[in-house]
Amino acid sequence: MTGSAPGGGLPRYEIDGRAATAEGMGVLATVNYGHFTAMQxxxxxxxxxxxxxxxxxxxxxxxxxxxxxxxxxxxxxxxxLGDVADASVRVIVFAPDLGRPRELSVLVAVRPPAGMATTPQALRSVPYQRPLAHIKHLGGFGQLHFGRLARAEGYDEALLTGPGGVVSEGAVTNVAFVRPGGAGVVWPDAPCLHGITMQLLEPLLPGAGIPSARGPVRLADIPSYAAAFVVNSQGIAPVSRIDDVTLPVDEALMTTLTGLYASVPWDSI
Known part of the structure; x- marks a missing residue:
């Protein structure tokens, strides 16, 4: 097994600056303990x-x-990356020998660039919260399982919830809810990963006249919201439905959100 596709194409996988081998990938295939970040x-x-x-x-x-x-x-x-300018990149950190956990390796996966569908998304609520939700860790069986079930039922993504129907996050996104009457947005404060796109977008909202706060959101509350949207490293998309609750798409708000995100500067790696 080599880390780069023939001819230098994609995908590419490197561990500690060298093409990944079957031996090098073995710990991830058998132990699957580590964390990562994903970027466009x-x-x-x-x-x-x-x-x-x-x-x-x-x-x-x-x-x-x-x-x-x-x-x-x-x-x-x-x-x-080499000579690749545009890509989806995942950086995975793991210990090749968990008996020596402080000796870390870095796997970089380079795949073709991707973008989130900007069409309205339908979410299916599921009774699941990620363990150590604040860490973007490996081993996302629950996310993959419930995401697959949601798509099989005609939805785009799973919406993760806890006891009492408290909303946490999407399976691979953060979710925000729009209060009626221009009262701003609320991000669920249940255990979740504060995604990079959320971190970049959230502080820009007040300057655009959109109050932003974190607070409890429950499934029973969803009909009271004016709209909702999801964000991740691939972009921003409106939410049109959660379970059997239809939500209107606020086109003006979506234009503002995408404009704010587009204003975030790009950093040289």
């Missing part, structure tokens, strides 16, 4: 690079007791 690269640049690097460092400290050098991660990404 355009022209060799990415939005929110500092936030991605901070996420990797913090999770490495929490899971392995050792930080991760930002310059090293950038070098690994640049090497894996």
């Amino acid at each position: 690269v355009r022209g060799g640049r990415v939005r929110g690079l500092a936030a991605h690097l901070a996420r990797l460092d913090a999770a490495s400290i929490e899971l392995f007791g050792a930080g991760l050098d930002a310059d090293l991660v950038r070098a690994r990404i640049r090497h894996a």
